[in-house]
Amino acid sequence: MSEVKKEPEKINRRSYLKYVGAGVVVVAVAGAGAYYATMPAAPPTTPTTQTVTQAATVTQASPTATVTELPPSQDPIHMNIWAFRPDIVDANSKIFAQQYNDNVKIELVAAGDYNSVVEEKLITKVPMDVFYSGGQYYFRAGRAGWIEDLNTLPDADAIKKDMYPNFLDWLTSSDGRLLGLVYFFEVKCPLANMDILEKAGLADTPPTNYEEIFDQCREIKKKGIVQYPLLADWNPVWNDGPYELYSEYMNSPKGGELFDPKTFEPIFDTNTYLADLLASWKAAYDDNLCTKDIFTLSWGDRQARFSSGQHAFLVCDEPYDMPTYNDPTRSKIAGKASLVPLGTGPDACTSWGTGLIGSYCMTKKDRGPEKTKRVNEFMEFFGWKDKDGNYRVAKEWALQTNLQSGIPAVAEDPDVVKSFISNLPYRKDKDYAILLDITSKCKQPKWFTQYWAIEFIYSLGTWSTKAVSGTVSIKDAITGMRTDAENLIKQYQQ
């Protein structure tokens, strides 16, 4: 006898709704339970204490500060940072919390495109009070109305007096708003592998302009010392763009600004020095002074390559990388990495490189007077002085990480000077004097203040790559840059 297949019982609407309702209740109860289970515990009756050790003597007091960690408030100050020594930020935020009876939440953008992530946060208005910014990005944020004018800080006048005047200029928008406080300063200038220059007999005849750098590379290559002596910064594809291009153009006695400093109309064309500059790049590329993948190298790639000892000049890099290049455990050129001094003469560059500031910026929002006061205190703590009147954070960055400060009192501190010199082992005091010389004379393009600066940098990088690789003529490349510049200005003037 065959088995009668039983039809499964069909559910009716009432039963279905009953089960769904039960499911929703279960999920809601589970969710509420999870929420209450993860809520912060009730404030302890006695604060917990931990010891925060700082590597250098920041104040007159002992380097080991005992910090009392206060119970978290419901509305912490949110700070977004990139992934560079978050331990230093964390330690200082705890000291701030202790000094001001406050609490801070540090959020790390661990990898990838920091600026894009932060701009996304600014657009979507996620909780963020203070964040790192740099270069052209705080100008863009300022124009978009995303960041506060720090002239409203209680100690704004004193802070501005305490800064290097040119840095103050670089942090100020074209309508006079102070867009950030200095986290660190860098100048992207040429670095030299003196071991190779000594072998080539060029150690005592430093180049005075970028063409001479290329000529020395030719000589080094001809002598067979290294195959690719030049490590250029022609990279068009990362956010920073080809720093070498505006560095060379701005600092060459034949160059200058690409845009009128007042009207920001483009003043470059095929008859300006830009054509000669690109021609010299192309000649260097065609002469195989650098590897053919030069256009894909990021900052980290260039660091690794320079450390390998196979290149004579790293044309655009930051002196704060000197501890890396002079560390024998991380570099094959330890003790031989040096700065290139500024030259004299009619053909000498007026300075090397482009000055850039990494800044602390404050998001613009209605926080209410109490939170505004707290965030102002936090900004001043990190960007200027702590509650005891010490330049705590800036000095710690300088001592621990070789970051140059925007505050003369920190830069000229004997401990800081000693630390910087120790990271310049090749010529020590002389290299430090070169660093100060370059720092005091370096410039930043005025057009960085414009909203379209980042897009134009992309255009510069794209066209210069095409010109150097021979895809288009130099004349066409400059015409392309000019057209892009005019279109961008028109687009953003609306």
Next chain:
Amino acid sequence: MKALSDDQFAYLLILPLIIISLAMIVYPLAFSFWLTLNDVNFGRPSNVYIFTGFEQWVKVLYDPQFLSSFLITIRFAFIAVVVSLLLSLGIALLLNEPLKGRGLLRALVIVPWAIPEYAVGVLWKYLYDADIGLFNGILYVFHIIPGYTTLMLESNAVELVAIAYSWHMASLGVFFFLPGLSFISQEEYRAARIDGAGSFRRFWHITLPHLRYPLLVWLVFLTMESVRALDIILTMTGGGPNLATNTLSFIGYKQTFQLLNLSPGATLSYYLMFLTIALAMVYFYVLYRPKKKAD
């Protein structure tokens, strides 16, 4: 109370999923479509969005960069799909054999897939490196090249990145094919051998037909992923050298997140979506044709 029909019951069961999908897929799609119809400019805070209709769609389509990136994308996807397919099928066939340590090998083969794409890009970038790369080292040690040289040039950057990407994806493909291979009866192979069929004919007439549906799924998935690949390009080349690896995905990312041009970025994403759908339809047509009814 009247019982629900099977269809009604099925729809009611998936109703929560439909609601979530509407929230997480349809809304972002609708918003991004709306972005394509506007000129978005954060440098104009008083009037960030200005309606422009389909102007952006036309502007992007006629941009010379768009055609160039479209062709680069097709080239990249083609190489990635072919190399991944060959690798994954080859490894699957090997792992289907009664090898010693097959279990351990099957566990290890997933490692390239398990590594995040970003890390794969960093790894392969250093493998190809002109100064310190392993490949240069191997070629130099075996006297194939007289000295270290630039391996990644404008002319071959797409291929080299595609190979790195294929290495990453192929191991997942192995697990698409292994179940299908294990279900093929050995009797069919024996019979074919008796009939004089060589290894290629056995593969073509026995193995491949059994892998038709896993192959379809894998090809669709792989093609979609290859067309949209971004992390590996960001880390290996940044779209270079000299825009050689500027795929649609990359320029869409660049426009949207780095240059804050949300409208062209969104438009590019839509064109990318259309390309992906078109390619999937081609696969379905070629591989999923229903068999003709017997007379």
